[in-house]
Amino acid sequence: MIKRHHPVTVVYKIYSQIRYLIIPFAAFLLNEIRAGTGQQAYWVYIAATMYGVVAGVWSILSWYKETYQLDHKVLHITKGVFTVTQRTIPLMKINNIQIEQSWIYRLLGIANVELQTSDSNAHAAAHLVTSGKMADLLKRSIGLAENRSMIPVLREHYVTKKEILMLSMSSNTFWLGLPVTIAVIQHVWGWLYPTPEEEQVSFIEWFGKETWSGVTLDESIKVVLYLLIFLGICVMVTWLFSIGMAQFRYRGWHISRNGDVISIHHGWMGRKSVQIQAKRIQSLRIKKLMFGRLYGYASVCMDCVGYHGERRVKLLIPSIRTSELAGVLNWLTPEFQLRTPKRALHQNAKFVAAIPILSLLLLSILVGCYFTLWFLTTVPVLYLVYRYKKYIYDQTKWDICANLFVLRKAGINQTTVYLLRESTESINIRQSWWQRLLHLYQLKMDIYSPANAREYRMPGVTEQDCDEILGWYKNIKRG
Known part of the structure; x- marks a missing residue:
């Protein structure tokens, strides 16, 4: 009809x-x-x-x-x-x-x-x-129309309100909403307590030496304290808004698997239902966000053929306790066998990304010192950036096992990618001029329409590592 x-x-x-x-x-x-x-x-x-x-x-x-x-x-x-x-x-x-x-x-x-x-x-x-x-x-x-022979028993998992609360503490809604909150509070304050108009100063004149000549240490400390208090208020307001948005978007998140079909249901005022073929899932991405990781929570994303996801974020489980993660994923996605990667990057890998960033910061400090020597107080930033890059590359691990490529990338947020070998479209290996000096390469796993291609990049690998990964990949092509 x-x-x-x-x-x-x-x-x-x-x-x-x-x-x-x-x-x-x-x-x-x-x-x-x-x-x-x-x-x-x-x-x-x-x-x-x-x-x-x-x-x-x-x-x-x-x-x-x-x-x-x-x-x-x-x-x-x-x-x-x-x-x-x-x-x-x-x-x-x-x-x-x-x-x-x-x-x-x-x-x-x-x-x-x-x-x-x-x-x-x-x-x-x-x-x-x-x-x-x-x-x-x-x-x-x-x-x-689907083949339901693999898992005949229906299994279900519900995301609790507490898990959604932990997700909201470090979600993108918080970080992206912080600049908006700062601007709104500034406009509201200017409307409640208007100040007389002052003579406008050009951007070039603001960098003049005479502008900085009268700045004292006490004034600088007072300005920094006021700035920290203002940012703290903005952070609290944005966090409360993030909690409300997370509860609105992810309330009632219910995931189940029946045969080869994974179903996701969620929504409060607007209800959404998604059915996904398990065989179309290319990879799992376990994300441990900054604050959620401290309390033992993680999110599970996926890259699935033909699925654009909730606001282009391909969520499978928005938030779950890490102690329950292995048990839930074992019945939800048995095609992926979770394991902890143990192989580290080369010891010189930290210099691959640190050299361009440190060079740019050093140039900025030298230019700033021309106007005022106060810019020398930012020298410790160079050391902090170096320590952060060292931490990232020391904690980044990878491994290959059976039909899985595993890559754990450290940082403020930690992401572990489990990629199926048959889902890998190609492997790209590139080498910049400073990487050539260190005898290192950057390897990238290409899949069909990834949500975040950077999560499949592995900088700081040696030639032997590249040959081993290519050999692992070619075996499935011959088989």
Whole structure:
């Protein structure tokens, strides 16, 4: 039976047609209100009305012409008003299905369904706005098309509120929201306690020697204390906002596996459901964030063919105790056997990344000393950067075993990558001029559409290590 999308999609189509003109029309109306005349040329109103009518009629026609039909485990999609496009997608070719229901959609009893094939990692191969019953039918049809012989027993895992709280302490929402919070607090403070306007100083004049000549040590200490208090307030406000956003996004996170199909359900006001084929998972990435690592918590991400993930972050488990991690992943992803890597990088690997950064910092200090000798107080920063780079490369470990490549990268956040050999597209080896002086290389494992390609780079490896990894990789190609 031929079906059409829910009529609410007409509203979204109209919005997509006029969204680029919302700001010009708003500016036009604001100008009319301020002028209080309304004395504009008639062709302006006629053009706006005609554009609105054309956009509305076109949206209705495109909605009417866009149909879909599920027939014998094949999905047929037809769309287009003048140029008609027909697409046939066998359900066996669908890797992942994502069902999303906002609170409005739940009231209307409809769902937003995205179907992804192997070549649709960034955008869905099919996008349907259909009834909840049709969404469940698609989910069951795709699930029945899968091979369920590997794990016949249903297993489930729930993420608790405490685990989500630990995630929010060091999430990207916190670090990305901190500059926004600083700017908001500055504007609010300036609005509550306005200061008289002062003469503007040019950027070049700010670096003049006379600007720094009157600065004393007591004034510098007072400014630093005020700055630390201000940053502390901003950190607390941003952290509270991060807690709220994490609870809103990840509340009710429930993950299960039945056969070869992994299902993820989560959401508070908006409910989301995702089905992923386990055989499409290329790698697991266990991330131990800064504060969560101190309390024994970790997050599990993945790189999966055809899955763009929640806000492009391919989360499998947002937060879990490290003591429970091995047990949950053993039944959830038995294809990946977790182990701790033990092989270290070359002892000179720390210089590979430290040399460019230290050179840039040293140049900045020398330039700053031309204006004021106070820049000499930043010399300890060079030592701190060197110690941090040394820590990173001393704690970075790697290993190869059976069909897995394991790489643990240290830092503020620690990430351990478990990459399947058959999922590796290629191996790139490069050597810069200063790496050539140290007889070291940078190795990169290439996979299909990684979420973060830097997590698959391993700098500071020797020629012998490269030959060993290439030999491990070529064995599967011959087999």
